[in-house]
Amino acid sequence: MKRTVWALFAAAALAIAVPAAAHHSISAEFDVNKPVKFSGTIKKVDWANPHIYTHVETKEGGKTIVYKVEGGPPNSLYRQGWRKDTLKIGETVSVTGVRAKNPDSPNVGQATITTADGRRVFGGAANRDGNAANANNPNPK
Numbered sequence: 001m002k003r004t005v006w007a008l009f010a011a012a013a014l015a016i017a018v019p020a021a022a023h024h025s026i027s028a029e030f031d032v033n034k035p036v037k038f039s040g041t042i043k044k045v046d047w048a049n050p051h052i053y054t055h056v057e058t059k060e061g062g063k064t065i066v067y068k069v070e071g072g073p074p075n076s077l078y079r080q081g082w083r084k085d086t087l088k089i090g091e092t093v094s095v096t097g098v099r100a101k102n103p104d105s106p107n108v109g110q111a112t113i114t115t116a117d118g119r120r121v122f123g124g125a126a127n128r129d130g131n132a133a134n135a136n137n138p139n140p141k
Contacts (some may be wrong), residue, residue: 017098030109038067042091043055046081046086047074054087056095069111082121092116 041059043066052071057064071077088094097111113121 029100029107030098030117031074032098032110033102034107035096036099037094037096039094040067042087042089042093044089045084045087050071051075052082056093056113065106067095067108067114069108070098071111080122086121087113087115 014128038056038058038060040056042054043057044055046055050073052074052076054069054071055066055079056069059065093116094114095108095111095115097108099105099106100109112124115121
């Protein structure tokens with residue numbers, strides 16, 4: 001009986017610990033003291049768990065760079081109004097966010113993407129004033 005209780009306890013502890021270890025905080029990967037702002041063209045949108053990634057191509061110093069702009073989980077973004085076609089391939093956008101801690105990484109976090117027509121698309125679970133963002137709303141707060 002004691003073995004069964006300990007085995008159940010160990011299984012429960014493992015089940016709780018694994019998902020918690022798999023997720024990371026913003027400060028684990030990104031440097032909030034290194035803001036980045038650029039304009040570019042949407043090359044690709046990876047709509048997959050655990051985060052979506054919007055690939056934005058830009059030129060810096062005569063060199064082409066494709067940034068991977070990290071967004072929230074697809075389910076959360078879908079509930080906010082995002083759809084797979086919210087951002088179109090070839091669309092020109094402006095991006096503000098923070099750079100990855102690794103200087104060789106093209107990743108950008110805590111990002112807001114603004115389309116040419118002024119629509120703001122927030123990549124996280126909520127926008128910076130704490131309200132859920134709606135990608136289909138042309139004038140979110």
